[in-house]
Amino acid sequence: MAATAIEMTENPVPAPQDSEPTSSQSASAGWRRILRQRRRLLLGALLFALISAITIGVFQLKQHQDNSRDAALSASAVQVATQLVTDLTSVTSKTVTADMNRLLGESTGAFRDQFTQQEKLYSQLLNDSQVSSTGTVVQAGVESIQTGKATVLIAAVAEVKNNAVPEGLHRVYRMRVSLERHGDRWLASNMELVP
Numbered sequence: 001m002a003a004t005a006i007e008m009t010e011n012p013v014p015a016p017q018d019s020e021p022t023s024s025q026s027a028s029a030g031w032r033r034i035l036r037q038r039r040r041l042l043l044g045a046l047l048f049a050l051i052s053a054i055t056i057g058v059f060q061l062k063q064h065q066d067n068s069r070d071a072a073l074s075a076s077a078v079q080v081a082t083q084l085v086t087d088l089t090s091v092t093s094k095t096v097t098a099d100m101n102r103l104l105g106e107s108t109g110a111f112r113d114q115f116t117q118q119e120k121l122y123s124q125l126l127n128d129s130q131v132s133s134t135g136t137v138v139q140a141g142v143e144s145i146q147t148g149k150a151t152v153l154i155a156a157v158a159e160v161k162n163n164a165v166p167e168g169l170h171r172v173y174r175m176r177v178s179l180e181r182h183g184d185r186w187l188a189s190n191m192e193l194v195p
Contacts, residue, residue, distance in 0.1 A: 077150035080186040091126060091131065093129070108182060108188065141153055148181040151179070152176075154173070155172075176192050178190035
């Protein structure tokens with residue numbers, strides 16, 4: 001038995017020898033490497049396309065939100081300017097105090113100061129002449145709008161009656177109304193007649 005054990009240790013199992021890969025093995029390894037590279041390229045291209053699509057989508061959503069916000073601001077500026085011109089051209093001697101208070105509530109800055117300074121004279125003129133004016137805005141549109149400021153062009157007509165013309169007289173007005181944003185509302189900061 002001892003001899004058998006010695007024989008076994010003397011003839012160990014031969015270690016595998018490094019052999020040259022066959023041409024089919026190297027072709028197979030080359031194709032696997034090419035396929036891995038193509039998968040990586042395809043995955044990279046898909047990832048790039050996905051990131052590009054998300055970026056474009058976010059940009060378009062932001063642009064849509066900005067456009068919607070700008071449209072809402074423009075619409076509210078037109079609405080406020082329209083109301084202001086309607087209030088300014090719709091006054092009567094009977095409601096002059098309420099009319100002036102309404103106009104003061106819609107204005108700001110130097111324009112408001114001007115109304116405040118002229119309030120007594122304006123009221124006296126309306127009362128003395130028994131003026132009654134009913135105005136209607138015919139057309140209105142934003143001339144310009146920026147952050148916190150807007151300019152609106154208004155075309156209005158008014159039927160004005162007073163002691164001198166009791167049957168009434170039609171007046172046509174074209175006005176440029178400058179607005180400023182105060183909190184969540186527009187207020188008139190200036191108004192001028194446009195030729």
